[in-house]
Amino acid sequence: MSQQTSILLNNLTAISPIDGRYWNQVQVLSNYFSEYALIKYRVQVEVEYFIQLTKIPDVKPLNHLNKEDEHSKLREIYTKFDESDALKIKQTEKTTNHDIKAVEYFIKEKMQKDFQYSEVITEFIHFGLTSQDINNTAIPLSIIEAVEQQMVPQLKSSILEPLKSFAQQWRDVSMLARTHGQPATPTTVGKEFMVFIERLENQIIQLNSLPHTCKFGGATGNLNAHHVSYPQVKWVEFSESFVKTLHPNLKRMRFTTQIEHYDNVAALLDCFKRINTILIDLCRDIWTYISMEYFNQKLIKGEVGSSTMPHKVNPIDFENAEGNMGVANALYEHLSAKLPISRLQRDLTDSTVLRSIGVPFGHTLLSLKSIQRGLSKLVLNEANISKDLDSNWAVVSEAIQTILRREGFPKPYEALKELTRVSGSKKISQDDIHNFVDSLSIPDDIKSELKKITPFNYIGIISAFN
Incomplete structure (x- = not known):
């Protein structure tokens, strides 16, 4: 058994190919689904919730913060959030063993240190909420x-x-x-x-x-x-x-x-x-x-x-x-x-x-x-x-038997089945189709109509899409 050593995570050591071999192609999604992104989104929700609380007249301890400049300052907690902030939260989580509580403590500390908010104010972070x-x-x-x-x-x-x-x-x-x-x-x-x-x-x-x-x-x-x-x-x-x-x-x-x-x-x-x-x-x-x-x-x-x-x-x-x-x-x-x-x-x-x-x-x-x-x-x-189309003239049999039905010709499906249902290397050619048409007791104009049908033009309605 090979000796096990502690190795750092990178594109070569990642277990998931998404984070390893294919990282360069999908890394944009780390802005939404990584651990860092999740923490940042959590901070955003907590901060925006706090901002909305400042707008409630009955929540008097926060009323004085209902100002655009205060709100802009608060939003910088998540708009300027970076990896060092996320690592700090992860470090706190080692003590709390609770990811959301670590986010709460980070925001409270940020408010007290950077904005000089009192503890009375910061206690409204995560107010009434569960994780x-x-x-x-x-x-x-x-x-x-x-x-x-x-x-x-x-x-x-x-x-x-x-x-x-x-x-x-x-x-x-x-x-x-x-x-x-x-x-x-x-x-x-x-x-x-x-x-x-x-x-x-x-x-x-x-x-x-x-x-x-x-x-x-x-x-x-x-x-x-x-x-x-x-x-x-x-x-x-x-x-x-x-x-x-x-x-x-x-x-x-x-x-x-x-x-x-x-x-x-x-x-x-x-x-x-x-x-x-x-x-x-x-x-x-x-x-x-x-x-x-x-x-x-x-x-x-x-x-x-x-x-x-x-x-x-x-x-x-x-x-x-x-x-x-x-x-x-x-x-x-x-x-x-x-x-x-x-x-x-x-x-x-x-x-x-x-x-x-x-x-x-x-x-x-x-x-x-x-x-x-x-x-x-x-x-x-x-x-x-x-080439493939030209080798498969049997496919026009549907068209021929349908027109023959229109004209009242007896049992056209059965007649075409007898002609075209072959096996082995036998292929129905244009000559086979035309000889069959010529053998039918139908008017010449109908024969001419049938002979105009080919595998190349029997394609139905193609003008219905842009």
């Missing part, structure tokens, strides 16, 4: 901002924008469709990209419609300590108004236990899981098209596809994305299933689970960037697509 009022407000706030500022913009720029470009560029390029892996009614390359665009845009609409909720109601959700201290204050209205000052889309739940019920967080995680599932579908389709040589990949100088096969140009970006989205979805599923469940008024399982909430977002962000790289390498191989 989960801070956590269950700070964490939803971090999720909202991460989704709005990073995840959705990345989804749009990395995936939707290039897909829309492809859809327009290749909207008229006919392509053989495949159902059950077999040749089927033709489509266009552009339309097949529109399928994924529509699916993703629908998910973004659903994502944007989801409420972002928090818990801010004291030890067991009833604002007991607030009400017993200042019964004349409308604390429910105050609390609901307060969380809106943090973010206009943040909504306080009126009826909670000690913790937020997480139902809406679960819905958000499920929505990201569906987005990833759609993107896995996209990756597998493109991977298959590359293997069919419908797409080639641009060569990257110096890149190696195999340690032993020099010719390989692998679709690794789509494979890496698929793998990372699988990891993300496993975590999304666990979090969405676990978080809404808590014994009685609260157990601690949500706390430890929530510490991993940034991980699936990290794997998702990594996947979006991988897909973006993969899409940027795609080169359409129209020659192979055309």
Whole structure:
């Protein structure tokens, strides 16, 4: 057994690949989901709550602080918050063994030392609150901002924008469709990209419609300590108004236990899981098209596809994305299933689970960037697509039998089935189709109409998307 030594955390020693190998690609999310970020968001919630208390006339010890210059000074506690502040809080936590209490002590000390606030004033930090009022407000706030500022913009720029470009560029390029892996009614390359665009845009609409909720109601959700201290204050209205000052889309739940019920967080995680599932579908389709040589990949100088096969140009970006989205979805599923469940008024399982909430977002962000790289390498191989279409004239049989039905021809489906359902190396050619049409007892103008149908022009309606 090798000797164990104490080593410092860095990109090489991190256990999670998100914090190691892939750190450079996902580090922006540390502004929302790291331990440092969580502490900073907690400080922000505590400070903003204190500022709102100064605006309540009945809270007389704070009335003199209800000034814009005082509020600006207080906000600098979190706007100028840095790593040294976070480390100080972590050091205090070693003594308190309680993360939120360490935050409270940090803010109190800051106020007394930097602003010369009295202890009477600083005792209104964390007034009437429990830890989960801070956590269950700070964490939803971090999720909202991460989704709005990073995840959705990345989804749009990395995936939707290039897909829309492809859809327009290749909207008229006919392509053989495949159902059950077999040749089927033709489509266009552009339309097949529109399928994924529509699916993703629908998910973004659903994502944007989801409420972002928090818990801010004291030890067991009833604002007991607030009400017993200042019964004349409308604390429910105050609390609901307060969380809106943090973010206009943040909504306080009126009826909670000690913790937020997480139902809406679960819905958000499920929505990201569906987005990833759609993107896995996209990756597998493109991977298959590359293997069919419908797409080639641009060569990257110096890149190696195999340690032993020099010719390989692998679709690794789509494979890496698929793998990372699988990891993300496993975590999304666990979090969405676990978080809404808590014994009685609260157990601690949500706390430890929530510490991993940034991980699936990290794997998702990594996947979006991988897909973006993969899409940027795609080169359409129209020659192979055309060759495949020309080798599969049997697919126009649907069109022919449908027109024959229109004309009242007896049993057209059965007639085309007899002609086209072949096995082995036998392929139905253009001549086979035209000879069949010529053999039919139908007017010449109908025969002419049928002969104009080809695998290249039998593509349906393609003008319905922009």
